[in-house]
Amino acid sequence: MRSYEYVADRLSRNKVLMDKLTMDPFHASQKIAAEHPAREERSIVVSEMFHTTFWANLIAFVADYSVHQALLCFGYYVYVQNQRKKKKPENDDDDGELGAVFTSLIKKSTQLAMARGFGLVCSAAGGAAGTLVWPGWGAMLGSSLSEGMAGVIMDDGQPSTTAVSKPL
Numbered sequence: 040m041r042s043y044e045y046v047a048d049r050l051s052r053n054k055v056l057m058d059k060l061t062m063d064p065f066h067a068s069q070k071i072a073a074e075h076p077a078r079e080e081r082s083i084v085v086s087e088m089f090h091t092t093f094w095a096n097l098i099a100f101v102a103d104y105s106v107h108q109a110l111l112c113f114g115y116y117v118y119v120q121n122q123r124k125k126k127k128p129e130n131d132d133d134d135g136e137l138g139a140v141f142t143s144l145i146k147k148s149t150q151l152a153m154a155r156g157f158g159l160v161c162s163a164a165g166g167a168a169g170t171l172v173w174p175g176w177g178a179m180l181g182s183s184l185s186e187g188m189a190g191v192i193m194d195d196g197q198p199s200t201t202a203v204s205k206p207l
Contacts, residue, residue: 040098040099040102042102043098043101043102043105044057044060044061044098047060047098059091059094059095060094060095060097060098061095061098062091062094062095063095064088064091064092064095064096064166064178064179064182065175065176065178065179066175067088067091067095067178068088068091068166068169068170068174068175068177068178069174069175071084071087071088071091071170071174072084072170072171072174073174075087081171084167084170084171085167085168085170085171086167088166088167088170088178089163089164089166089167090163091166092162092163092165092166092167092178092182093159093160093162093163096159096162096163096166096182097159100155100156100158100159100162103155104151104152104155107151107155108148108151111144111147111148111151112144115140115143115144118140119137119140122136150193153193154189154190154193157189157192157193158186158189158190158193159186160189161185161186161188161189162182162183162185162186162189163182164185165181165182165183165184165185165186165188166178166179166181166182166185167181168181168185169181169182
């Protein structure tokens with residue numbers, strides 16, 4: 040995560056963006072809820088907290104995605120290397136199998152990106168809803184619970200994307 044923060048700081052040089060990316064959602068939810076205590080201002084609280092939680096969690100989700108993507112690619116690399124060792128030299132029909140493996144890798148990578156993106160949006164929505172119930176801890180609990188629910192919703196029933204037994 041710190042590497043991504045460093046890169047974002049070096050590339051953007053935008054202090055407002057860096058503030059959004061490194062915001063503490065716990066304290067932000069308390070501050071936003073205190074600034075808008077009226078019942079009529081709940082939509083403002085939800086909107087501000089959704090954006091705050093989204094931006095604050097963006098680097099963490101990108102870092103998590105990167106680690107899982109690296110593990111996925113490494114797993115496929117090991118699989119291909121093991122298949123090449125098992126193959127007999129006279130059987131040169133390697134292109135068809137590599138195409139299937141590559142297609143499977145692209146499919147799993149896309150599923151991983153969609154799952155992490157959906158988790159980020161659900162986490163932001165949960166943080167916003169949690170702020171209405173209990174500013175501070177409600178934002179943290181809502182964010183975590185929503186991210187977990189997103190993981191369950193996006194689970195395809197297959198073994199983990201990092202555990203590569205055999206490509207589809």
